[in-house]
Amino acid sequence: MKRREFIKGSAILGLSIANSNILVSNSGMFHETAKRKIYRILSADRVNVGTLPVMRAFAGGHTDHVSPYVLFDEFGPVNVDPGNDPLRVDAHPHAGVTPTTYFLEGSGHHKDSLNYDFQIGKGDFMMFNSGKGAIHMEESGQKLYEEGGFYHGFQIWLNTPSKYKFLDPTTSVHRVTNMDKIETEDYSIQIVLGKLFDAKSTIKLHSPAFYYHVKMKDDARLDIPTDPTHNAFIYLIKGNLELEGGRKLSANQVVLYQRGESLINLYSECECEFLVLGGQPLQERVYSYGPFVMNNEAQIKQCMQDYQNGLMGNPELVNR
Numbered sequence: 453m454k455r456r457e458f459i460k461g462s463a464i465l466g467l468s469i470a471n472s473n474i475l476v477s478n479s480g481m482f483h484e485t486a487k488r489k490i491y492r493i494l495s496a497d498r499v500n501v502g503t504l505p506v507m508r509a510f511a512g513g514h515t516d517h518v519s520p521y522v523l524f525d526e527f528g529p530v531n532v533d534p535g536n537d538p539l540r541v542d543a544h545p546h547a548g549v550t551p552t553t554y555f556l557e558g559s560g561h562h563k564d565s566l567n568y569d570f571q572i573g574k575g576d577f578m579m580f581n582s583g584k585g586a587i588h589m590e591e592s593g594q595k596l597y598e599e600g601g602f603y604h605g606f607q608i609w610l611n612t613p614s615k616y617k618f619l620d621p622t623t624s625v626h627r628v629t630n631m632d633k634i635e636t637e638d639y640s641i642q643i644v645l646g647k648l649f650d651a652k653s654t655i656k657l658h659s660p661a662f663y664y665h666v667k668m669k670d671d672a673r674l675d676i677p678t679d680p681t682h683n684a685f686i687y688l689i690k691g692n693l694e695l696e697g698g699r700k701l702s703a704n705q706v707v708l709y710q711r712g713e714s715l716i717n718l719y720s721e722c723e724c725e726f727l728v729l730g731g732q733p734l735q736e737r738v739y740s741y742g743p744f745v746m747n748n749e750a751q752i753k754q755c756m757q758d759y760q761n762g763l764m765g766n767p768e769l770v771n772r
Contacts, residue, residue: 487696487717488684488709491517496526496687496704502541505530506607509687509706512740517683517708519733520661522549522611522745524687524706528604529557532596539603540591543767546582547755548617549745550610553578554644554665556689558603559593565765568623571595575628577644579655581612585755585764586621589771606727608663614736614747616658626655638672641665646731648676661731668693668720676716676728684709684716684730691724701726 492514496507509524518524530539538561553560554577562578563569565587571594572578580588592603626644632651634641643651646662653663660682668674668691678684685708686693686701693701696717701707709716709730716728739746744755758764 487715488678488713490695490697490699491708491710493699493701494706494708496706501525501527502539504539504541507704509704512738514708515738516733517710518685518730519683519735519738520611520613520659520731521608521729522738522740523607523609524729525607526605526687526689526704527607528602530603532558532592532600532603534598534600536597536600538591538593538597541589543587543589543770544743545585545587545755545759545764545767546580546743547585547746547758547764548582548612548751549743550579550581550612551588551607552580552610552663553590553605553607554663555605557605558601559595560603560605561591561593562588562623563770564588564623565770566621566623570625572625575631575642577626577628577631577655579610579622579624579626581619581622581624583612583616583621584618585758587765587767587770588623608729609745610657610661611734611738611745613659613734617746617751624655630654637669639666639668639674641667659732659734662729664728665725666728667725668718668723670720670722672720674718674720676718677714678716678730679732680712680714682730682732683711684728686716686718687727687729689725689727691720691722691726693724693726694719694721 496509499508504527506525506527511523555574559573632643634651642665643653644663645653687706688701688703690703737747739748741752744752746752
């Protein structure tokens with residue numbers, strides 16, 4: 453890849469589509485008065501990033517309701533035959549943002565200009581804190597190449613507060629065996645970031661954020677407490693989910709909640725799986741150009757110049 457090229461589809465393009473979903477399901481909901489109200493339901497849009505098909509729930513839009521997150525992609529599920537060429541996103545830069553990757557199925561290969569080169573698998577969570585600028589490459593992993601199977605997970609960008617945007621970049625991997633999990637007869641919750649009930653993540657962040665992977669069984673109810681001043685949203689992976697007011701969420705949709713109340717009330721008539729994310733809104737201007745997420749145009753120009761001058765690393769070396 454030439455240094456001046458950017459990966460098509462990696463930019464924040466605002467591809468989320470508003471959905472006037474007003475479906476009402478058979479109510480199994482609790483009826484607390486202090487429950488979060490829905491702001492909007494969006495439907496993910498299908499795009500390609502490199503050779504990888506993704507469902508993009510949002511990209512740069514709805515900042516007031518999704519901050520500190522700025523982009524949300526679900527990759528796959530894709531069934532990969534043994535020996536097939538890897539699904540790949542070639543070396544590309546980032547700055548001012550932390551792309552995170554979480555695997556539901558399959559394995560991945562990450563390589564970057566910080567001299568990290570590793571494989572990640574089912575349940576693992578990776579953070580590429582790009583800081584003042586770094587380059588990485590992503591593709592399906594060696595185990596998937598050898599054995600085949602499903603490739604499925606999420607890349608979700610966590611914005612960096614302004615005072616930390618020009619720190620040195622870092623990469624970290626967090627294995628599923630080190631994550632807290634909540635198990636009941638009605639649901640299970642993997643705590644990727646943040647804390648919930650008596651479970652919490654050990655991952656340190658620049659600002660408060662949470663990221664839960666939830667599976668609910670038939671005829672199950674769940675109240676998720678949140679800080680009323682923080683944002684919260686849910687992406688449904690599969691199944692159907694009843695929300696407050698009898699609204700119904702379908703697969704590949706995201707519901708954004710208003711701030712002001714704590715509890716997110718949920719009911720599953722049948723089994724379903726979803727992510728719950730949110731955190732403290734940064735309340736800072738988001739100024740983005742492709743993979744660079746900053747606070748003003750001058751910072752974007754600085755990132756572009758640093759990349760062109762090779763200060764973020766050599767993409768040809770990362771691609772090898």
